[in-house]
Amino acid sequence: MENETFNADIIFIEGLKVIPGSSIPAFVLLLLIYIFILVSNIGLVVLITMERSLHEPMYLLFCNMSINDVFGATAIIPRLLSNVFTPITDRYIHYIDCVVQAFASHFHAGTSHTVLMIMAFDRYVAICNPLRYATIMTNKMVVKLSVGAWVAAFISVAILLGLAIRLTRCRRVIINPFCDNASLFKLSCQNLLINHIYGLGSAVVILGSSLGSITLTYLRIAMVCLSSKNKVLNSRALQTCATHLAVYLIMLVSCFTPMIMHRHPEWADNGKVASVMFHVVPPVLNPIIYGLQCKDLKQRIVAVFHKNKVMDGKCKGTNLPQITP
Numbered sequence: 001m002e003n004e005t006f007n008a009d010i011i012f013i014e015g016l017k018v019i020p021g022s023s024i025p026a027f028v029l030l031l032l033i034y035i036f037i038l039v040s041n042i043g044l045v046v047l048i049t050m051e052r053s054l055h056e057p058m059y060l061l062f063c064n065m066s067i068n069d070v071f072g073a074t075a076i077i078p079r080l081l082s083n084v085f086t087p088i089t090d091r092y093i094h095y096i097d098c099v100v101q102a103f104a105s106h107f108h109a110g111t112s113h114t115v116l117m118i119m120a121f122d123r124y125v126a127i128c129n130p131l132r133y134a135t136i137m138t139n140k141m142v143v144k145l146s147v148g149a150w151v152a153a154f155i156s157v158a159i160l161l162g163l164a165i166r167l168t169r170c171r172r173v174i175i176n177p178f179c180d181n182a183s184l185f186k187l188s189c190q191n192l193l194i195n196h197i198y199g200l201g202s203a204v205v206i207l208g209s210s211l212g213s214i215t216l217t218y219l220r221i222a223m224v225c226l227s228s229k230n231k232v233l234n235s236r237a238l239q240t241c242a243t244h245l246a247v248y249l250i251m252l253v254s255c256f257t258p259m260i261m262h263r264h265p266e267w268a269d270n271g272k273v274a275s276v277m278f279h280v281v282p283p284v285l286n287p288i289i290y291g292l293q294c295k296d297l298k299q300r301i302v303a304v305f306h307k308n309k310v311m312d313g314k315c316k317g318t319n320l321p322q323i324t325p
Contacts, residue, residue, distance in 0.1 A: 009095045011187070013174045015083045016273070027084045033280055034077045040287040041066035057122050057137040062290055064115045064146050069283035072108030075101055076178050076279040095169075098179035103161050105180055108279065110153030113210035116248050118145045120217040128224050156202050163195050164188075177276050214248055 018026050044066045048054045079101065083091050093101075122142075126133050160181050167188035174183040185195045 011093050011098050012172050013091050013093050015091050016177045023084050037073045037283045041070045044287050057142045060142050061119045068111045072279045073283045075104030102179040106157040113206050114149035114153050117210050117213050120214045124217045127221050
Protein backbone atom coordinates (compact mmCIF):
# COMPACT_ATOMS: atom_id res chain seq x y z
CA MET A 1 0.00 0.00 0.00
CA GLU A 2 2.85 2.35 0.84
CA ASN A 3 4.52 1.60 -2.49
CA GLU A 4 1.30 2.37 -4.38
CA THR A 5 0.97 5.73 -2.61
CA PHE A 6 4.61 6.53 -3.28
CA ASN A 7 4.34 5.60 -6.95
CA ALA A 8 1.23 7.74 -7.35
CA ASP A 9 3.20 10.78 -6.18
CA ILE A 10 6.08 10.22 -8.63
CA ILE A 11 5.42 11.80 -12.02
CA PHE A 12 7.22 10.89 -15.23
CA ILE A 13 8.16 14.06 -17.15
CA GLU A 14 9.41 13.72 -20.71
CA GLY A 15 11.16 17.09 -20.87
CA LEU A 16 13.28 18.23 -23.78
CA LYS A 17 14.54 15.63 -26.22
CA VAL A 18 18.28 16.05 -26.54
CA ILE A 19 20.36 13.90 -28.91
CA PRO A 20 23.06 12.08 -26.87
CA GLY A 21 25.82 13.73 -28.88
CA SER A 22 24.33 17.16 -28.19
CA SER A 23 23.97 16.77 -24.43
CA ILE A 24 27.17 18.62 -23.53
CA PRO A 25 26.61 21.59 -25.93
CA ALA A 26 22.98 21.88 -24.76
CA PHE A 27 24.05 21.81 -21.11
CA VAL A 28 26.78 24.41 -21.63
CA LEU A 29 24.45 26.70 -23.62
CA LEU A 30 21.68 26.53 -21.02
CA LEU A 31 24.16 27.05 -18.19
CA LEU A 32 25.72 30.11 -19.85
CA ILE A 33 22.26 31.56 -20.51
CA TYR A 34 21.26 30.99 -16.89
CA ILE A 35 24.46 32.57 -15.57
CA PHE A 36 23.94 35.58 -17.85
CA ILE A 37 20.34 35.97 -16.62
CA LEU A 38 21.47 35.87 -12.99
CA VAL A 39 24.44 38.22 -13.41
CA SER A 40 22.72 40.80 -15.64
CA ASN A 41 19.42 41.02 -13.77
CA ILE A 42 20.81 40.82 -10.25
CA GLY A 43 23.55 43.27 -11.24
CA LEU A 44 20.88 45.67 -12.50
CA VAL A 45 18.99 45.44 -9.21
CA VAL A 46 22.16 45.95 -7.15
CA LEU A 47 23.20 48.96 -9.25
CA ILE A 48 19.80 50.64 -8.94
CA THR A 49 19.69 49.89 -5.21
CA MET A 50 23.15 51.33 -4.51
CA GLU A 51 22.91 54.43 -6.71
CA ARG A 52 20.70 57.09 -5.12
CA SER A 53 20.43 58.94 -8.43
CA LEU A 54 18.54 55.92 -9.80
CA HIS A 55 15.97 55.81 -7.01
CA GLU A 56 13.21 56.88 -9.36
CA PRO A 57 9.90 55.16 -10.14
CA MET A 58 10.98 53.95 -13.58
CA TYR A 59 14.15 52.30 -12.28
CA LEU A 60 12.40 50.83 -9.25
CA LEU A 61 9.94 49.21 -11.65
CA PHE A 62 12.91 47.83 -13.58
CA CYS A 63 13.89 46.08 -10.36
CA ASN A 64 10.49 44.38 -10.26
CA MET A 65 10.98 43.08 -13.78
CA SER A 66 14.54 41.86 -13.12
CA ILE A 67 13.61 40.07 -9.89
CA ASN A 68 10.67 38.40 -11.63
CA ASP A 69 12.89 37.32 -14.56
CA VAL A 70 15.42 35.73 -12.20
CA PHE A 71 12.58 33.97 -10.39
CA GLY A 72 11.06 32.62 -13.61
CA ALA A 73 14.37 31.39 -15.02
CA THR A 74 15.32 29.74 -11.72
CA ALA A 75 12.01 27.88 -11.65
CA ILE A 76 12.69 26.24 -15.02
CA ILE A 77 16.34 26.14 -16.09
CA PRO A 78 18.03 24.28 -13.17
CA ARG A 79 15.78 21.23 -13.54
CA LEU A 80 16.25 21.28 -17.32
CA LEU A 81 20.01 21.27 -16.71
CA SER A 82 19.72 18.30 -14.37
CA ASN A 83 17.67 16.38 -16.96
CA VAL A 84 20.03 16.94 -19.90
CA PHE A 85 22.20 13.95 -19.02
CA THR A 86 19.28 11.86 -17.71
CA PRO A 87 17.66 9.36 -20.11
CA ILE A 88 14.07 10.25 -20.97
CA THR A 89 12.82 7.02 -19.36
CA ASP A 90 14.44 8.00 -16.03
CA ARG A 91 13.12 11.56 -15.74
CA TYR A 92 10.86 11.73 -12.72
CA ILE A 93 9.60 14.50 -10.46
CA HIS A 94 7.68 14.38 -7.20
CA TYR A 95 4.11 15.63 -7.48
CA ILE A 96 4.66 18.37 -4.89
CA ASP A 97 7.76 19.59 -6.73
CA CYS A 98 5.75 19.58 -9.94
CA VAL A 99 3.04 21.73 -8.34
CA VAL A 100 5.65 24.19 -7.03
CA GLN A 101 7.27 24.46 -10.48
CA ALA A 102 3.88 24.96 -12.15
CA PHE A 103 3.00 27.68 -9.66
CA ALA A 104 6.34 29.43 -10.21
CA SER A 105 6.08 29.34 -14.01
CA HIS A 106 2.53 30.77 -14.06
CA PHE A 107 3.34 33.29 -11.33
CA HIS A 108 6.29 34.54 -13.39
CA ALA A 109 4.09 34.89 -16.47
CA GLY A 110 1.30 36.70 -14.64
CA THR A 111 3.66 39.08 -12.85
CA SER A 112 5.37 39.94 -16.14
CA HIS A 113 2.07 41.25 -17.51
CA THR A 114 1.04 43.18 -14.39
CA VAL A 115 4.46 44.82 -13.95
CA LEU A 116 4.52 45.91 -17.59
CA MET A 117 1.08 47.49 -17.15
CA ILE A 118 2.43 49.53 -14.23
CA MET A 119 5.46 50.56 -16.27
CA ALA A 120 3.16 51.72 -19.08
CA PHE A 121 1.13 53.75 -16.56
CA ASP A 122 4.35 55.30 -15.23
CA ARG A 123 5.38 56.43 -18.72
CA TYR A 124 1.86 57.73 -19.37
CA VAL A 125 1.94 59.97 -16.30
CA ALA A 126 5.51 61.12 -17.02
CA ILE A 127 4.75 62.14 -20.60
CA CYS A 128 1.09 63.18 -20.52
CA ASN A 129 1.06 64.78 -17.05
CA PRO A 130 4.68 65.79 -16.42
CA LEU A 131 3.81 68.54 -13.92
CA ARG A 132 1.92 66.07 -11.71
CA TYR A 133 4.36 63.19 -12.12
CA ALA A 134 6.28 63.88 -8.89
CA THR A 135 3.09 64.01 -6.84
CA ILE A 136 1.45 60.96 -8.44
CA MET A 137 4.37 58.54 -8.88
CA THR A 138 5.93 58.81 -5.44
CA ASN A 139 8.07 55.99 -4.07
CA LYS A 140 5.16 55.06 -1.81
CA MET A 141 2.85 54.79 -4.82
CA VAL A 142 5.41 52.67 -6.69
CA VAL A 143 5.61 50.28 -3.73
CA LYS A 144 1.82 50.02 -3.60
CA LEU A 145 1.55 49.37 -7.34
CA SER A 146 4.37 46.82 -7.23
CA VAL A 147 2.83 44.94 -4.31
CA GLY A 148 -0.53 45.04 -6.08
CA ALA A 149 1.01 43.56 -9.24
CA TRP A 150 2.62 40.67 -7.37
CA VAL A 151 -0.41 39.99 -5.16
CA ALA A 152 -2.85 40.00 -8.10
CA ALA A 153 -0.72 37.47 -9.98
CA PHE A 154 -0.29 35.37 -6.81
CA ILE A 155 -4.02 35.14 -6.10
CA SER A 156 -4.88 34.34 -9.72
CA VAL A 157 -2.30 31.54 -9.94
CA ALA A 158 -3.14 30.19 -6.47
CA ILE A 159 -6.76 29.67 -7.54
CA LEU A 160 -5.62 28.18 -10.85
CA LEU A 161 -3.36 25.60 -9.18
CA GLY A 162 -5.84 24.99 -6.38
CA LEU A 163 -8.39 23.80 -8.91
CA ALA A 164 -5.81 21.38 -10.34
CA ILE A 165 -4.62 20.04 -6.97
CA ARG A 166 -8.16 19.15 -5.88
CA LEU A 167 -8.41 16.54 -8.67
CA THR A 168 -7.60 12.87 -8.15
CA ARG A 169 -4.89 11.51 -10.41
CA CYS A 170 -5.10 8.48 -12.70
CA ARG A 171 -2.07 9.22 -14.91
CA ARG A 172 1.64 9.77 -14.24
CA VAL A 173 3.04 11.09 -17.52
CA ILE A 174 3.76 14.72 -18.46
CA ILE A 175 5.04 15.32 -21.99
CA ASN A 176 5.90 19.00 -21.50
CA PRO A 177 9.46 20.14 -20.72
CA PHE A 178 8.32 21.41 -17.30
CA CYS A 179 5.22 21.28 -15.12
CA ASP A 180 2.37 23.71 -15.74
CA ASN A 181 -1.33 23.92 -14.96
CA ALA A 182 -2.46 22.04 -18.07
CA SER A 183 0.01 19.24 -17.35
CA LEU A 184 -1.32 18.85 -13.81
CA PHE A 185 -5.05 18.68 -14.54
CA LYS A 186 -4.44 16.36 -17.50
CA LEU A 187 -3.20 13.79 -14.97
CA SER A 188 -6.80 13.46 -13.79
CA CYS A 189 -9.69 11.50 -15.27
CA GLN A 190 -12.33 13.71 -13.61
CA ASN A 191 -14.48 16.37 -15.24
CA LEU A 192 -12.15 19.25 -16.14
CA LEU A 193 -14.77 21.78 -17.22
CA ILE A 194 -14.16 24.13 -14.27
CA ASN A 195 -10.40 24.00 -14.84
CA HIS A 196 -10.78 24.84 -18.52
CA ILE A 197 -13.23 27.68 -17.86
CA TYR A 198 -11.13 29.32 -15.13
CA GLY A 199 -7.84 28.73 -16.97
CA LEU A 200 -9.14 30.24 -20.19
CA GLY A 201 -10.96 33.03 -18.37
CA SER A 202 -7.95 34.07 -16.28
CA ALA A 203 -5.70 33.99 -19.35
CA VAL A 204 -8.15 36.17 -21.29
CA VAL A 205 -8.45 38.64 -18.41
CA ILE A 206 -4.69 38.96 -17.85
CA LEU A 207 -3.72 39.05 -21.52
CA GLY A 208 -6.67 41.24 -22.45
CA SER A 209 -6.00 43.68 -19.62
CA SER A 210 -2.30 43.99 -20.37
CA LEU A 211 -2.71 44.17 -24.15
CA GLY A 212 -5.63 46.60 -23.97
CA SER A 213 -4.20 48.91 -21.32
CA ILE A 214 -0.72 49.02 -22.86
CA THR A 215 -2.11 49.62 -26.36
CA LEU A 216 -4.38 52.45 -25.21
CA THR A 217 -1.66 53.96 -23.02
CA TYR A 218 0.95 54.13 -25.75
CA LEU A 219 -1.54 55.35 -28.33
CA ARG A 220 -2.34 58.21 -25.99
CA ILE A 221 1.37 58.88 -25.49
CA ALA A 222 1.95 58.87 -29.25
CA MET A 223 -0.89 61.38 -29.76
CA VAL A 224 0.56 63.71 -27.12
CA CYS A 225 4.02 63.48 -28.65
CA LEU A 226 2.76 64.15 -32.18
CA SER A 227 0.80 67.19 -31.03
CA SER A 228 3.73 68.64 -29.08
CA LYS A 229 6.27 71.04 -30.65
CA ASN A 230 9.20 69.98 -28.47
CA LYS A 231 11.01 67.60 -30.83
CA VAL A 232 13.78 66.71 -28.37
CA LEU A 233 11.39 65.65 -25.62
CA ASN A 234 9.21 63.86 -28.15
CA SER A 235 12.18 61.89 -29.40
CA ARG A 236 13.20 60.82 -25.89
CA ALA A 237 9.62 59.94 -24.96
CA LEU A 238 9.06 57.84 -28.07
CA GLN A 239 12.42 56.11 -27.58
CA THR A 240 11.48 55.15 -24.01
CA CYS A 241 8.06 53.91 -25.12
CA ALA A 242 9.63 51.94 -27.95
CA THR A 243 11.86 50.20 -25.40
CA HIS A 244 8.89 49.13 -23.28
CA LEU A 245 6.88 48.05 -26.33
CA ALA A 246 9.81 45.97 -27.59
CA VAL A 247 9.96 44.14 -24.24
CA TYR A 248 6.20 43.57 -24.30
CA LEU A 249 6.20 42.29 -27.89
CA ILE A 250 9.05 39.88 -27.09
CA MET A 251 7.06 38.57 -24.15
CA LEU A 252 3.90 38.17 -26.25
CA VAL A 253 5.74 36.28 -29.00
CA SER A 254 7.38 34.02 -26.42
CA CYS A 255 3.97 33.43 -24.83
CA PHE A 256 1.90 32.71 -27.95
CA THR A 257 4.47 30.68 -29.90
CA PRO A 258 4.13 27.51 -27.76
CA MET A 259 0.31 27.82 -27.86
CA ILE A 260 0.39 27.80 -31.66
CA MET A 261 2.89 24.98 -31.92
CA HIS A 262 1.05 22.73 -29.45
CA ARG A 263 -1.98 22.79 -31.78
CA HIS A 264 0.07 20.91 -34.37
CA PRO A 265 1.26 17.44 -33.23
CA GLU A 266 4.02 17.42 -35.84
CA TRP A 267 5.51 20.48 -34.11
CA ALA A 268 5.43 18.95 -30.62
CA ASP A 269 9.19 19.06 -30.05
CA ASN A 270 9.42 22.62 -31.38
CA GLY A 271 6.55 23.56 -29.08
CA LYS A 272 8.55 22.33 -26.10
CA VAL A 273 11.50 24.51 -27.04
CA ALA A 274 9.17 27.47 -27.61
CA SER A 275 7.57 27.07 -24.17
CA VAL A 276 11.02 27.16 -22.56
CA MET A 277 11.88 30.30 -24.55
CA PHE A 278 9.23 32.28 -22.65
CA HIS A 279 11.27 31.80 -19.47
CA VAL A 280 14.61 32.36 -21.21
CA VAL A 281 14.37 34.99 -23.97
CA PRO A 282 12.73 37.90 -22.05
CA PRO A 283 15.05 37.52 -19.00
CA VAL A 284 18.05 37.62 -21.35
CA LEU A 285 16.91 40.57 -23.47
CA ASN A 286 15.25 42.77 -20.82
CA PRO A 287 18.45 43.92 -19.05
CA ILE A 288 20.16 44.44 -22.41
CA ILE A 289 17.30 46.55 -23.81
CA TYR A 290 16.85 48.62 -20.67
CA GLY A 291 20.58 49.01 -20.09
CA LEU A 292 21.23 50.27 -23.63
CA GLN A 293 18.14 52.45 -24.05
CA CYS A 294 17.98 54.21 -20.67
CA LYS A 295 20.62 56.93 -20.80
CA ASP A 296 21.04 57.44 -17.04
CA LEU A 297 21.28 53.72 -16.41
CA LYS A 298 23.77 53.24 -19.22
CA GLN A 299 25.94 56.06 -17.87
CA ARG A 300 26.00 54.56 -14.39
CA ILE A 301 26.94 51.13 -15.77
CA VAL A 302 29.78 52.66 -17.80
CA ALA A 303 30.89 54.67 -14.75
CA VAL A 304 30.95 51.56 -12.55
CA PHE A 305 33.06 49.60 -15.04
CA HIS A 306 35.39 52.57 -15.55
CA LYS A 307 35.76 52.98 -11.79
CA ASN A 308 36.61 49.30 -11.42
CA LYS A 309 39.31 49.64 -14.07
CA VAL A 310 40.75 52.62 -12.22
CA MET A 311 40.87 50.65 -8.98
CA ASP A 312 42.58 47.74 -10.76
CA GLY A 313 45.09 50.16 -12.20
CA LYS A 314 45.89 51.55 -8.77
CA CYS A 315 46.45 48.07 -7.41
CA LYS A 316 48.89 47.37 -10.24
CA GLY A 317 50.69 50.70 -9.79
CA THR A 318 49.51 52.22 -13.05
CA ASN A 319 48.44 55.83 -13.53
CA LEU A 320 45.04 55.51 -15.13
CA PRO A 321 42.85 58.64 -15.21
CA GLN A 322 40.20 58.78 -12.49
CA ILE A 323 36.61 59.81 -12.96
CA THR A 324 34.23 61.46 -10.58
CA PRO A 325 31.01 59.45 -10.17
